Amino acid sequence: MVAPADLPLVTVDAIDKVYPADRVAAQGVRWNNLVEDFKKTYGYKPTCIVRAPGRVNLIDATIGEHIDHALFGVVPMAIVPDVIIAVGPRNDTKEIRTSNVDKKYGPTAFTPSKNSNGEAVVDIDIRQLQWHSYVKAALLGYLKHPHSGGDSIGLDLLYDGTVPAGSGLSSSAAMVISSLLAMLTANGKVDGLTKGDLVKMSMGAEGNVGVNTGGMDQAASVISTPAAALYVQFYPNLAGEPVPIPKTQPEISFVIANTLVTSDKATTAKFNYNLRVVETLAGASLLAKRLGMNYKPKDKVAYRQVVSDLAGGEHSLTGAGVNKSDITASLRQAFKDALDAIEKHLGNSAERDGLTEEELIAALGISKEEFTEIYLKLAVEPIGGKYRLHIRAKHILEEALRVLEFRKTIETETESLPKALGEIMNKSQESCRDQFGCSCKEIDEITSIALEEGALGSRLTGAGWGGSTVSLVPAEIVPQFIANVSKRYSKYQGLPQEQLDQAIFATLPSSGACETVHNI
Template sequence: MADELVPEVSSLDDIYSSVDQRERYAAIFDSFASKYNAEPEFLSRSPGRVNLIGEHIDYCYFSVLPMAIESDIVIAVRKNNDACLRLANTDARFPPTTVPLSASGAFVVVDKADSSWADYFKCGHLVAHEFLNSAAGPAAPVVPLGMDIVVDGTVPAASGLSSSAAFICAAALATLRVNGVTSVSKQELTAMAIVSERHLGVFSGGMDQSASVYGKPDHALYVQFKPELRCTPFKFPAAQPPLSFVIANSLVHANKHDTAPTNYNLRVVEVSLAAEILAHKYAVVIPQDSGIGTGTLRGFMEAYFAKKEGALPWDGDVDEGSRRLTEMAELVRQTFTIKDGYTKEQAAAALGVSDADLHQKFLAKTPVRFSKLQLYGRALHVYEEAGRVLKYLTTMLHPPSSPSSSDSIFTSLGSLMDQSHASLDTLFDSSCPELNTLCSIARANGSAGSRVTGAGWGGCTVHLVPLDKAEKLNAALREQYYKVRFPGISDEDIEQALVVSKPGIGSLVYTGGRPQI
């Protein structure tokens, strides 16, 4: 894995299989030429992703099962000699901006308190700049070259399809390329992208970036974070009719940065606090390796079994992982007896520390707002969801045999997706009425399994459906959700909100020049 390089391609046929992208790419070249009176030197590109199962467990270091999609962020780039980043976007909602670069080699500044679309490029630029400095060694700081940039995206913002991760991966790749790094491993690009959103105050776990970089056509990705980052592609099982995935955008925007104090970052704090309370009760020491510098639920599981059985850390074996996760879920039920949430004082007492110490370790790391800390539901979801990922992967690797194999594949995988959604809705509280409605309509019209995908609180749902029922499902969602929820919505907007997705290729550099129409 470490030696697999981000590819360079010269043909659009090597990138896209389902939609002709020549007109889009020609328009990107036209936009660049009109703004900078020149052709771009290359285009960097990174896709969005849909997570099939394994939500909100990556930042606890449990494995997930996403796939890259063909919707993507494409960045056209040319170096300039003006010591600045000139940023433009083909979408008029995102105004152009210029970011000065320091002659001393100082990093660009990302303002958490006043973010704009350009900050996602700055995040990618910043971590790529750090990589350049690291590669240069103890010599003088690297002064990165200026860049003229045009961004074009087909991943809807705040949709749960990881537009931010795709943007940052493409931005980091573009920055490296302009500054002379023409060969970068997928592992290196993923590692720098994982930490990048923390500059915006979002403590993401790594699934989004891994899927965007490592995507492979016709494959899902089994992404493991321990004992090391590992992305293993698995081909989807054959079925008749074939499996397909419909992605339905709720059109409820859920900006992960803006809502982090009550949603995403609060969940990071809650699962970390739950891990520390479990460690305190069972008298084990756990690594302080979470994104906020605390313990994780994976760390507690490893320490618990090391003390109880002298067991080595879990190596990914499915049967052993299922056994351990089942016991972890039972410990959660026994430990967190206050099922409707802990006050700050109750949590501090369960951890055996003062209120001030709890605040300093967990609540001062990132702004969060809550009335009660939902420790039971959050921890139970993480352990049970990690178990569902293993069951999903097992079914993909060993699909049910005939006589009713296709029905059984749909039933088995679909049931796990439905269970995942129910857990995210009731235990993790990351769904919303619109997402629940989309899932209900889909299940009544051919979906074998439906769930929220991505961070939640809006964004997208994903539906497993036999290919011959996909159009019926789409028609039902058009009539029963979009036209009811958004009266007057255009057919074009509905078409953009509904995607029958194919797994796509990951991050790459395109050097094929302006396509011929």
């Protein structure tokens, strides 16, 4: 059986193959309007429309936050909100013209160039990011990829996005993926590429705007299938496996609530997102060194590798080769050993509250130049001047174990499933808040209100520090739940109904990124 990541990129001929049945009519109007707007903007018909959805962390990945950098498995799910692009190839120029149906995002045009070494150059100012910066990032990623041949024809692109920026629903990944898919399609470079190839291209492209991404967002947007979450594994290689969402009694639904606090990774990454990546990688390297593991000082080590070595060899913590209905005793022991090692080797009294950069460099046994080369390719700003390795490591290992417990629960429990899943979600939120420090007061407010209004579990989704929450809610109370949370959450007061409907809504599983020739 072919692994989902190894499947070819998708082309469909109608949007009823893209969206859940109850969303097709409204989306059909939206897509038709996009075609008409393209003709008004550029004076001709587009050749196709491409799509990439946002994602929310549901089922297993409801508790998988920030462990993709550690190479542990996570399970996100594509959602209905997405970015769609009407695409028009131009053979008379190399210029890329972009417009947006939302007029607050102004049009722009740019042309790639080459440096003296013949390498592609696209001007991106990561200090002042705009919406089209992500289009430029995608173009640079495309041109750098061997499959492109280092060249692109000109393009006219018209964007329509329904994933709120900074919402924690991966709007930036959806922008980059859809843009890459537009470029691949227009240049005739889709053949021979797999979904996994597009995931890797997208990961590299998003780095062009200064974001160090672990791949969960991209995998969810590209590889997902309808009616299922996606179990994503990163070690030893990127792979994904559909996880059917079961029927329960009572039936359950997931409600996304946007805090309306912007989680802009590109501008806050140095003391939030990127800093956690450095604390994670440096912590794993230091733990491996103190355990006497056979890694070179310049190796980037992930906690997933450390756990494997502690277990005495390769253990799949992502499901391959393991009875999916059970978390084996050996896996549990591997996690226990890793957590014990973290306490012993990273949790001593002198280092428990963190290490300065100088202390960390000395502990790793490398030079300042080597530390910069390995860990500081993207800017970071340690909080209080200290890298907090111990408490971040505890979150990562405990969160990874919760992912496995979540999956076991969803595959074996019946009557107790909703309650059990909710409890795991709540423990995850506590850890994200107290150990990984990626919550905020608005997330805490919404999750607290959600539990009081009948949610079985509620937690942040996405990178944190703002963005959205996801709550596990009995389906029968969803309308009243949304109404009550809307009345109580402080930042929802006074919002027009249209904005409120975009801020809090029940979600359905969606298909992944695709090209379509709908009504063109």
